[in-house]
Amino acid sequence: MELILITFCRFDFYIIKVTIHTKNYIEFESVYPLKGIIGDYFCEVENFLDDSSIPEIKMFVSSVMEAYDSFTRSIEPFSKYIEENRESDEVDELKRLAEKFISVNYNHTRFHYFSQITETNFTEMHINYFLTQTYPFNNVFKMDDDAKIVENCMNLVLEQNIKKVISIHFHDDIYAGTEVSKIIELGVGCFPEEKLLQEMLICYYSSPRLDTDKNPFQYVQYFEDRFNTFTEDKKLELFVVCNTNKELFMYNPLLTKFFLEYKKR
Numbered sequence: 001m002e003l004i005l006i007t008f009c010r011f012d013f014y015i016i017k018v019t020i021h022t023k024n025y026i027e028f029e030s031v032y033p034l035k036g037i038i039g040d041y042f043c044e045v046e047n048f049l050d051d052s053s054i055p056e057i058k059m060f061v062s063s064v065m066e067a068y069d070s071f072t073r074s075i076e077p078f079s080k081y082i083e084e085n086r087e088s089d090e091v092d093e094l095k096r097l098a099e100k101f102i103s104v105n106y107n108h109t110r111f112h113y114f115s116q117i118t119e120t121n122f123t124e125m126h127i128n129y130f131l132t133q134t135y136p137f138n139n140v141f142k143m144d145d146d147a148k149i150v151e152n153c154m155n156l157v158l159e160q161n162i163k164k165v166i167s168i169h170f171h172d173d174i175y176a177g178t179e180v181s182k183i184i185e186l187g188v189g190c191f192p193e194e195k196l197l198q199e200m201l202i203c204y205y206s207s208p209r210l211d212t213d214k215n216p217f218q219y220v221q222y223f224e225d226r227f228n229t230f231t232e233d234k235k236l237e238l239f240v241v242c243n244t245n246k247e248l249f250m251y252n253p254l255l256t257k258f259f260l261e262y263k264k265r
Helices: 051-072 075-085 091-105 116-132 146-159 192-204 220-227 232-244 250-265
Strands: 003-008 012-022 025-033 036-044 164-167 182-187
Touching: 003 091, 003 192, 003 250, 012 051, 012 146, 025 146, 025 192, 036 051, 036 116, 036 192, 051 075, 075 091, 091 182, 146 192, 146 220, 164 192, 164 250, 182 192, 220 250, 232 250
Parallel strands: 003 164
Antiparallel strands: 003 012, 012 025, 025 036, 164 182
């Protein structure tokens, strides 16, 4: 079983692919914006096949992602620490220093969510960065306006070909924000992709912003351009769905205008 988690690490919007191998064992791989961070977790008392385990999945993912995020912010202190304290270039010596640096500088990280493999990978990342100045992941973020960024993120989600998407909005405490905001089942019901886009916009805008007056549905031209790619039959179906089920609402102003013009024909 697989699912997509859209959520935050600190103030950054993330897309995470979660694979549930058994009811007690899961793995994740980050999809966006840092692609390729992996972790695994075994928990005897959880049933990861049940939605009640989603908060625990979020805690696990947040714990690992927060540690990797912290590393990207502490490269210079880490490199300086190694340079000043290493007694040789032997890998064992670098490993000893990396482990000591981690034990001192990641005191807020919840390492009980790290398996032995995850912890080893995390330590080796430090060593390899010192030796090669490269990361074991890629930054796939591309600057654009918010609507386009979210649309690109939606396309990344769809490319995973995974039906279940879980949205958890921003919380200022990375270990407290585990309440599920929305579960979307792609392939179920009407216009699941539009519902996904709407929810991803809402989630994306749930974090604090300098432009506090902005809202996720301000991009009038963007929505109009997207709406105009729909066939007339699709617009009519969308009008019926949105009037019956208020869950999808981002096209309401355009649908009102469309239906008034349609009645005049």
